[in-house]
Amino acid sequence: MVKANVSSLTPILQATGVHKRYGATVALDDLCFSLYPGEVCGLLGENGAGKSTLVKILSGIVVPDAGEIALEGQAYQPHNIVDARTRGVSTAFQELSLIPTLSIAANLFLPKPKVNAIGLVTIRAIEELTETILKQYAVFDVSPSTLVGDLSLGLRQRIEIVRAMLREPRVLLLDEPTAAIADREWLFGLIESLLARGTAILYITHRLDEVRRLCKRCVILRNGRKVLDAALEDMTDDQIFSKMAGRSVVETYPIRESNIDEAAPPVLAAHKASAAGVNDVTFRLRRGEILGLAALEGQGQSSLFRVLAGLVPLKGGSIEVNGEPVRLRSARSARATGIILVPEERKTEGIFNDLSTAANISIPIINRAARFNFIRNRKERQMVERGASRVDLNSRYLWPNINALSGGNQQKAMLARSLLANPKCLLLFDPTRGVDVGTKQIIYQVIRKFAREGGAAVFYSTELDELVHLCDRCLVMYRNAIVAEVRQEELTPHLLLSLAAGHKIDAYGTA
Amino acid sequence: MNMRKFQWLIPIAVGCTLMAVANQMDAQGAKKYKVFLDMSYSGNIWQAAAANGIKALATTPPYDKLIEFKTIISGTDVQKQISDIQSMIAAGANAIIIYPLSPTALNRVIRQATDRKVLVFTYDSTVTEPSAYNVSNITARYGANTAQWMVNKLGGKGEIIFNHGVAGTAVTKTYDEQAYHIFHNYPGIKIVGDFYGNWNDSISEAEVSKILAAHPNVDGIWTVDGTYGSLQAVLKNRPSRLVVIAGQSNNGYRLMMADPAMQAKGLQGISSSAGPAVGGYAFKVMMEVLLDKKKLNGHNVEYPLPWVEAKDIKACAGDRFENGCNVFPDGKVPPLFLDTALDPNFLPELSLDAVQTGNPTPAATIQPLPDVKYADNLPGINCQDCKAPADALEPNLVTPIPVPK
Amino acid sequence: MENTASPKVRFTVSALRPETITALLVLLATVLMMLIMKALNPTFGSLEQIAAILTTSIFLVVASYGQGLVILLGGIDLSIGVVMSIGGMIIAGLTNGSNQALVWAIPVTVLSCIAIGLVNGLGVAFLKVPPFIMTLAVATAAFGVALGLTAGSSQRTVAPALQQLMSARISGIPIPILLIGCFLIGGSLLQSRTAEGRKLYAIGSNLAAARIVGLPIEALTVAAYGMSGLCASVAGMLLAGYSSGATLDMGDPYLMPSIAAVVIGGASVTGGKGNYLGTFAGAVFLSALSTIITVLSLSQGWRNIIQGGIIVIALTLQTKQWYLQKMANRRLTGQGSPNRALSQNSKV
Amino acid sequence: MVMSMKQASREKGRPLPSSLFAAILYVVMFVIYSINAPSAITLGGITDLLNNTIVLAIASAGLTLIILAAELDLSSVGVIAVSNVLVATVSTKMPAGTIGSLLLVCLVGLLVGLVNGWLVAFLGLQSLACTLGTMIMCQGIALVILDAPGGEVAAFIMNRLTDTVFGMIPVAGLILAMVVLAWLLFRRTRFGIAIYAVGTDAVASHLTGIDVKGTKLRVFALAGVAYGLAGYLLSAQTGTGDPRVSNSFLLYVFAAVAIGGTSLGGGRGGVIGSVIGAAILTVMQKLLFAVGVADFYTNIFSGLIMVVAILFGNLSAILTLHQRMPLTRHGDHGYSAQ
16 A cells, blocks of 8 residues: 655644643653644554543543644644544544444444434434445445444444544544454555545554554654654664663564473363354364464454353363363353463453452452461462562552553453463463553563463464464464464464455365 | 243242132122221331231121221332222222321322222321311320420429421321420420430430430430330430430330339339320221211210329239239330230220230120210311311310419 | 562552541541531530440441442342341340340341341342342341231340340440440451452452452352341341330331441442441441431421431542542552543443 | 455344333233222223322333433432422412422422532532432421421312323323333433433443533433422322322332333333333232232232342343344353343
């Protein structure tokens, strides 16, 4: 896709001296930058570097403490979303802003869906309008009356993006748009058509390959300050990361020396397992092995993980742990056999946001730190600090409420919690989603170390190169069934993507 | 969860039991008068004793063969009481005896009943509907008489605590007006603390003990129900000097009134105000009217104000109030038991067991009632556009002492 | 990664969790109210009166512990009033004035009230009936059963030992105040320092996560409602001892205040937040408030207006305090969490 | 390479509304009631039943709006008490007393609702706690206006509103129909949709541009008007003013909403369900009486029936869950979080 040629005409959006602090922490410090029409400007930075705060200021959710912003020459201080939208700025948020209990049509046109004479929302009219819009934005085979809550995470993200683009914005802010989408070409196509119309796009992501492909220019933030605003061609990945992290961090993957124990019975095996959203899944997982799982969104991978974690009852077939068939009636019974799930959505299924980080980590095995059921603080603290050190989580984050921590640190706490329950088999569902580069590195190392020490892991990720570099073997799921198995030597991102998209390649077909 | 599978079983089971109960009830329906008791909230002692008295009388011969009797509990919700009375009318009631939750809210539904020749009686609290018969003690000026008695005992001056009972009820408003009118005649009387004891002994005890802590030398307590609790507070917090107390008829309270040791420490008490016996009395009057044994030419019947001073207290040997005895020995009944649940001259048929369980006294038969005394008018209480007698706030049992200088 | 602070220092800060600060604030508000009243009329606020306030608040302090546990799970228990009355009726019925009977009467009373609580818990945990309806239905039905058995009023007196317990003093301090102290310590330890208590916090905070982490959700729910039945039975027995008799409606005035005490004490109605010190502070606050209003000797109308107004004011003061706490969290971690800044009290 | 994801496009049908099962239960109970009390199906019987239902139905309709927005409100009995005593004191003295007192009580309800809304939405108080405070205050105000039951309601209100119109349609039935119709329309207005959105996820609503605080303020105000109307109709029923509306009425308002299928967590349910819930609770009293249940058995059976009504509701949830499962391919939230 050819990069739009940035004409050197006046910028459409100009921010000077933007400053924002929450109590003592400085979220944005004296930020100056500008956006040019018809240009995609990348915005990079670790979690907590101020990216989301900038997006919130530009979209009117948060008011800056100081600084001016000019949009098309006039002063721009939106104090809510609707203001921003009327001035031509719209946003696709990282934390999806769709209402699960309302239909796609309703969500697209909130807060002011079209109403008839007596003030009633014309449901049929907006659903027909939505039908054409979905076609126009190449989102097929989903009826506008479906409740957003019934859609897969990926589809929800697409609807969020469509809604942001729907209003012909002058400035479009995309915050981690591809976090849950596997087919990124769809997005790049749309971006290309918007650039042609002179829209300025601010593109926030963790994925360098996307930034290199879309953006000519990129701004890097660290601790609220702009540390780089330049073209990317002449910088290597490592230079970009060191700019972001302030220390040299190489996005390399730990060297993989697999010590798969062939002799022992498989730690976890499924034989023709089927349940709601899973048809006839058969696979084997051996000690010391990291089994990857590739799939586009909504192909039943989430249901498979829930079946293995005992959250969804098995309808047919069987599951064996260490060779013996086992009945997983509940999450408790699954955990008792050593199967520990690191859940999909941290916010709704992971953290206890009223408890401290230490309590979040120690909760599954709190009884071990208690005598006659009374918790001994010293013992709990030792346990938690041991767990935290395994995921390199600084001990000063252990005591405040977990909801005061950044996304990356919260994910480290989730991992520490799972490891403390000394699992035999870890089920990792997209553990690196919405996490900064530094934390990703730590997660890779932890998984590798866990496998080396004799654990087994099932690892689903939307980032194909993670699967390629980390896994000993990779399965591909398509329409609730395992359609392919690829050995480590032949693993490449393109192969996985084509298999995941449903192309039959008999060399890798499962029996 | 396999529990889910059994969930649909439960609604079916309840449905069947309901149907079964229905057919069993209608089996025996010979020609009898249909009489309903519509009581309000049955949680406290007064309501329970009144209802048990009525149930016992309804099953005492000859009534047990003459009437088909059923009790309905309407709770504290006036809407539910309206709906229940409508159901009784629909079920072909001949006579309904009600403890009304409001003097005016039931007028429309009572008119619906009386238009269909249903006899409607109320007991203890009243209604302003002219077609209904009120049997109550509210016109016997409990407030004025007990307040005046207290003032006389205190010699016209001293600090007192005032226990209102339940806020927002007609009986509280009436007694408060009378008592405050008497107390304001004597500048020496100072009300140092007043509270709403909700006719409940534990609340009264808690509130009196808190006020006593702030006003250690209180001389008297004027109270409605909750008398025993109020006195307990004084006994526990200031056992050395007791008080002059005007109140109701808990058995424990009467025993303490008559106890010389307590009298030595300054306890002077009066046990007055209508007890649960009003219910039984109203029921008998209604039955006599229903069976045409009595003609009432007034709609408001007054139950005479019980008036027991320390000197009149006499312990009973057996299970009944006979030959002038009016209190049970300690231990036979709980201290909170209301002695005015029994009435030797109006309700000889009732024994202790009858009032406590609602079973008829063995070998007792219904005795005829002497002539009734008619009550004076209290606008908004037992009549609509009517005039109260001039001396409505004055005592009619106790002669006031002159105001000390 | 450098370790900037020694664990010891950090640990004390976490001891002062937000709920503890709220509890201390409510206690401070109670003391302030008493001082203002003392200024207005000198006879108020004597040591004797404070003892009376504490003594009479024991029923609410005990009953609202059970309510606090249930609210911690995000549920509610509307059967507390009826269970208290039933507890009082049973202890009065069984002991009938004899102290020896206490030995087996107390266990029977406590067990039967726990049984009612367990029925609540089973309905909520397994039949998935909303707590509001389950406890209201069980309360109504249990009241009917009690009414049937006792024909409305207790025919027997409570054992004298129980009555002395409520009125006697040990070296000048009324026994109920000592009981409150033991209950406060025992209750706080049970709720905040035990493993099962920690699991209650987790379940109340995020049910889905608790299920994934494999916490015994159904068992703990049933236990919490059973505990609420136990506290109601203890409060009922003490109340029967205090007023030396039991009626079927003596527990009713304690239902609404038990909810108010828990919420004023800083607990969140959607679960996960709040401790017993807060609930205790709420109960004492309400008890003192009712005393102050009695002394004002106004009509019941004005009393309600003042009482309602003070409750709203107390809540407003408490909410301001949350904002300070959020700032404290941020300072500790040196890490802004932008998405939290959005809405202050949403449970997202 | 456009990814075409074949997904069975679901037909228009929404999952079965949970209020449908509440309606079925109501019909069953009404049938048992009318078998045992033939007067049930006479015009008078139906008018009386509707008159007994109307106050609880409108109060629970108001509460439903607040619960849909994921908040709670105890102030209903307070506002009903104030409205009742106002009508009893003012309706005969004001010119055009009937309409004048109606406007007055709606205004009072609006005012209390706005205060509640401001405390909850702008000051961020917990709604259960602060409405407990406002409830007690309102009960106090009612006692100050009328310190004991009494006062007098204008004849028109007392007689006409509880009577029938054109000889065969009970006025209460008309009012209920109007409330249901108003809800059906209201649900499709922007404000109606905003309430569901705010109740489901307040942060997402905020990010979508919905004025979350404004919506909550208006929800409390609208509910206040409903409570005022309920108080007005209570005055029609009782023809008098009584400052002491009982606490048990408050618990039954919540029970009606829960039985009607509205989830107390917000975002799911509707007013129609709550109106049916109120009808169920009212017909329950009649049913138990007609079947001959008396004395303390009434309490036992009332408790039982309330649980049964909820199990019926759960039954509907289970069926709708299964009904939705096979249709959507990614039932990825197979387990129900609540």
